[in-house]
Amino acid sequence: MNNGLLPRIGTFLVLVGCAFIILFIGSIFAGETHGLYFLYAVAALFFGLVLRGKSQPKEPTRFASVRKARQRTHQRREEKRTGNTEKK
Helix, strand or coil: CCCCCHHHHHHHHHHHHHHHHHHHHHHHHHHHCCHCCCCHHHHHHHHHHHHCCCCCCCCCCHHHHHHHHHHHHHHHHHHHHCCCCCCC
């Protein structure tokens, strides 16, 4: 499978697990406790967290050109401040 797909599936399973917990709590308030909801919730949360944990944080690529422009501006200001006018 695609390496970026597993964390997304994990996030989905975490959300499904949260939904099952809500259903379990609702069944308690309704007076008919359904233990399977709790077991499904624990299983979905466990597998979801395992799949999400395998992801490596990626280097952000959004607004990369803006970051580079800011770095260049910061370098120029530092060079002016220190009096270093060498061109690279």
